[in-house]
Amino acid sequence: MNITKNTENERMNFWEKIYLPEIARGMGLTLRQVFKPKFTRQYPEEVWEPEGSYRGRRVLVQEEEGERCVACGLCSRVCPALAIEVQASETEKEKERYPLKFEINMLRCIFCGFCEEVCPEEAIVMSKDYHLVFQSQEEAILGKDKLLVPIAKLQDRLEFLRQYK
């Protein structure tokens, strides 16, 4: 079977065969980049601030009176990766239910944002936090102590949700 035709037209001519013009063109391209503005960031020193629409590590909203979450368990139910485990308990407050235990396994989380979408209390939101480093499996399971974030720090995301959810 004749796959390559190797006709007169397809054959490289002399200048193409020696590659030198192509090398010169490549060098020219590289040289032009040197004078263009730089996009590279010195990451750990220079931190990128994402927009409100960014889906980073999900966190629980903490208001002055305490957490917003009422431990309804919908986030846990909707999570396609089974990353959330919630255990509810009773309080004396007006909303009589609160999460005794709220754990997110960041190794399971796929950052889909379903939990945020389903939350009836706007209590779980995706934050801008993308510095996710864990040194063990246990460390990657975040409890309430690590998840609760004051509402002031989450204004961008809440504003975004109000506009587009």
Place this chain on the structure above:
Amino acid sequence: MPSIVIDGQKIEAAAGKTVIEAAYDNGMQITHFCWHPELSVSGNCRMCLVEIGMPKRMPDGSIQNDNEGNPVISYFPKLQIACATAIADGMHVNTKKDNVVKAQEAVMEFLLINHPLDCPICDEAGQCKLQEYGYKYSKGESRFDEEKEHAPKHQSWGPTVMFDAERCIKCSRCIRFGQEVAKQDVLTFVNRGDHVKIELFEGTQLDNPYSMNVIDICPVGALTSKDFRFKSRVWDMSFNDSICPGCARGCNIKLGVRNNEILRIEPRTNPHVNKYWMCDYGRLTQYKFVNEDRVTEPMIRWKDGLIPCSWDEAFAKAEESLKKFKPEEIMFIGSGRTANEGNYILGKFAREVIHSENIDLFRDIDESFGDDFLKVSDKKPNHYGAVEVGIIPGKSAVTVQNLHEKMRYKNIKALYIITDQIVQFRPILDELDDLELLIVHAYNHTPLTKKADILFAASTYAEIEGTYVNIDKRVQHLAPALVTAENMRFMGMKMSRLDKFGASNDRWTQHKLRKTLPHWKILVRLAEQFNVKWNFKSSKDVFKEITEKIPAFAGMSYKKLIEYQGLTLGKADQPDAKVINYESHVMKPN
């Protein structure tokens, strides 16, 4: 029998039935909140409004037909409630016509005016009739802009029930349940209009022995269980069919399980045994012993204490110890708490392997416990079954009545006990130190297990498949709800969602798996140690042999027991008529 037409489908029902009953008997549904088959009709929720009409008649009494030969129907000008309208021959009922749908939407909108948006907090969410109907029969939006009527939310109605007045839709099921079933008339409506509330009479409490049934029949989350409140969402639990082991009535129950722990027990409809109800005693007491303080693996005595060991070690030790005694020196004690399968194999083991006739069991009669409704004074769920499958002493054998004397005079030197019920019998407990060998199949750590030489960890009613025989000689099937190391591969899809899909490194799967075995399996493997090979692979095989060997069980099988919701002993060929089981509202598992 009068025949009526519902939505173009002709059905027959007994005279005197109401439209909603006739529909349910024929497997059709009519929306409702306040109607319940076991309670009187109150007709106040208006959710069952349907269009009802009769064929038009000519002056001579014959039915007037239209051009196509169909009868001309003259409908009542207004919609009627299906729960309070008796059927009449030739009646036509429409449940899906536009005007009916419009009425349903209007009723739903009306009920939802003052209903709070509490679902994330409410325990009923996921199995709520109002929620379900909200999806199916309501427009999904409210036109009500005004402030909702507020009412007190945390009200204690008694030792078991919490009331949330805001969520209540005033269907009056709980009031009627108290008056008609529990015979404790303490609830009533007060005020009128949107101020209407259900209240307790002054100085009274809802504390009857059946009070928690109001939680099940409440179509919304107004009544919640103090025992269960917020423990788990319904969709995170698995519900498996079982039989309550609290007394000899054998109420059909469902076990709500999450993370391999029973969180609640609720009644399962069986029109021939417990209908829709069960007692608070069963609900509150029959799951803790399964969850807590369990003997999780076999143990043998080492010096002063018991140490865990492998099953093989325990069997070897038991064989070695039992062989030291003459057959008539060994006493076997069966149990009315154990399923027939375990008791049958115990009898078989004693007679065929040890050749002892000393087989008996204890009763547990508590006259103060029984009443004239569901509770019976015999507190063993399977006493009749145990006797029937062969837990009876042979002639001139030792019985539980003279056991303590025989133990004192060293006629009985070894005791083999299934479960730990013996602790209630003082004289025998006192003589236990005289024994040379005590083998116990135990669920929990008790005073008896402390004295045991060999302890076999046994599976409770929630971990086995088996059968119980209740006080009316009805054989009923129970299915496992919890996972043990032994039944794990059979449980599969019957587990709750998180258990099913959890991985080995998830926190919720970290609970220790109990290495318990069903009683029959312990005995079969012990018999193997004695070089007696019985070919039982599952409890089904054991039950098959029971049906072959014992005439009263002839013709039964697990499949039939499940299908007919239990069969009476000796009457396997005459099952009770199958009835369509009404369920007020059920969680539909994912």
